[in-house]
Amino acid sequence: MSERGSSWSVSLVDALIRVGLDEEPETLIAALDWAIHSGSLDEIDVQRVFLGFPKSMSWMNDWVDGACESLPESIARTRLRLAGYDVSIQVPLGPQRIDMVINGTVALEVDGKEFHAETFEKxxxxxxxxxxxxxxxxxxxxxxxxxNWGHFFRALELAVASHAPPSFGNSGNPAPGRSSAQQPRGRRRPWRGSS
Incomplete structure (x- = not known):
């Protein structure tokens, strides 16, 4: 069997190229997050995956993050970024970490497991x-x-809007010191198409 697979299987790199060509960005990014987090791919392998795509898809390389710890966390992060939100993951909070912080104001925990009594208090x-x-x-x-993404997303929009830092000072001009993370983001980036 060669590095690229056999007649009945393909390499992980080739499988991920196929995912990227056939599926939505959130699926590819989640698959790459998992592959890096699990140690199945290294940075060179990730670059080999992106060499199999048109240049119009290269922006996704910056969104892959092996620190992401679960499929729903990765998908949520990508959807929020595509919607224009600034998202930081695994943000330190004392000895703990917050799964993600959105626009510097909303701390989101993504619970991948059903209710467990042993973690309820924690x-x-x-x-x-x-x-x-x-x-x-x-x-x-x-x-x-x-x-049920739409229902959650509506609540998140309200939370971000109600906790957003003021955008204007007393003079009516933009408040000084507003970070780039608090600036409005663009629309969903295109990802399909030829290079």
């Missing part, structure tokens, strides 16, 4: 710690990411 204490740190605490289940 999860609620973390939500309180997030609020004490100055974020709006939100949580979304894996099932909501896959099956």
């Amino acid at each position: 999860d609620h204490l973390k939500a309180i710690d997030i609020t004490i740190a100055g974020f709006h605490a939100m949580a979304v289940s894996a099932n909501m990411v896959f099956a």
Whole structure:
């Protein structure tokens, strides 16, 4: 069997190229996040994957992040970025980490498991710690990411809008010191098409 596979299988790199050509960006990015996080691909392999795509897809390379710890977390992150939000993942909070922080104001935990009694108190204490740190605490289940995204997304839009830093000072001019993370983002980036 060669590095590229055999007559009945293909290499992971070739499989990911096919995913990128056939599926939506969130699927490819999630697959690459997993492959890096699990140690199945290294940076050279990722570059080999992107060499199999048209240049119009190269922007996705910057969105792949092996620090992402789950499929629903990766999909949520990509959807939020495509919607124009600034998203940071695995943000330190004392000895803990927040799954993602959106526009510097909303701290989102993505729960990939069903309710477990042994983590109930810990999860609620973390939500309180997030609020004490100055974020709006939100949580979304894996099932909501896959099956009820619109409902969650509406709540997130409201949370971000109600916790956004003021955009204008007393003079009516943009407030000084507004970070680029707080600036409005563009629309969904194109990804299909020829180079």
